[in-house]
């Protein structure tokens with residue numbers, strides 16, 4: 001049986017996934033491996049090509065899932081990615097969708113040096129809650145949670161909530 005849960009941390013780029021993932025990995029009562037999937041894809045060459053127009057990699061999902069499968073089976077994992085539907089339902093114990101006011105998101109993406117086109121695309125996706133819909137249509141509703149990520153207080157309370165959820169998950173494992 002898995003020693004820890006698999007938490008999918010998703011949301012539009014800039015909503016705060018990496019920031020949350022790092023803090024959660026630090027504060028978790030059990031060790032969690034934190035995988036930034038975009039970095040993982042780049043490091044391992046798990047892409048088909050680089051799309052100049054969108055300044056992004058076209059991920060080879062089959063290879064990515066093959067590589068992640070044993071890690072998901074072992075558990076104790078945070079998967080930080082701006083999309084989530086590719087991950088099999090059976091992997092996920094919790095799917096966290098981070099949300100951010102679109103004007104704040106715009107500023108964050110501008111600071112990151114994204115092109116105007118990419119900022120607009122992401123901003124629109126956030127307004128249309130594309131990732132939230134994706135999570136809701138890919139996983140059972142009871143494991144999908146939506147969390148605001150606009151302030152440092154949000155960050156702290158979200159992580160505290162996730163730590164409590166992990167503790168409960170561990171307790172439930174003992175009992176089953």
Ligand SMILES: Nc1ncnc2c1ncn2[C@@H]1O[C@H](COP(=O)(O)OP(=O)(O)O)[C@@H](O)[C@H]1O
Pocket residue numbers: 011012013014015016017018019020108148149150151152153154155
């Ligand atoms: N809850 C928050 N409150 C204030 N700033 C935040 C919050 N979450 C993220 N940020 C800031 O927004 C930027 C993008 O965060 P990041 O974690 O890199 O997003 P993502 O991994 O979703 O692309 C960073 O500069 C980060 O410090």
